[in-house]
Amino acid sequence: MAIIRKKLSDLHVSEERVAEIANMPDEDIDYSDIPELDEAWFAKAELRMPVTKEQVTLRLDVDILRFFKAQGKGYQTRINAVLRAYVDAMKKGEA
Structure with a gap:
């Protein structure tokens, strides 16, 4: 349940809505838009x-750093994404 609360809070869902969702019985969940x-x-x-990550300094x-941190939580993930895009572009240039 803590994981669900964390994910919903990342989406800026109110605590009241989180509690409502957490207490919803399974039979009230609409799965009609999920294919079999x-x-x-x-x-x-x-x-x-999953790709493993290595902690580095x-x-x-x-x-x-200020630029990425100013965008909020997940700045390290964004830095990694920028580096990933650079590496992928460089690899394509080698082909």
Whole structure:
């Protein structure tokens, strides 16, 4: 339940709405917009393991760090995404 509360709070859902959702009986949940996962779906499915991350110490220019931090939570993830885009672009240039 703590994970659900965290995810909903990230979406700026009020505490009252979080409590309402948490206390909703399963039979009141509308699943009609979720397609059935049949044998054909599982036949095409592939297992993808999450990419591991490594903790590092990195020195950044103060203005760069302030820029990313000013965008709010998840600034390290955004920095990683920018670096990922650069690496992917560089790899494409090598091909």
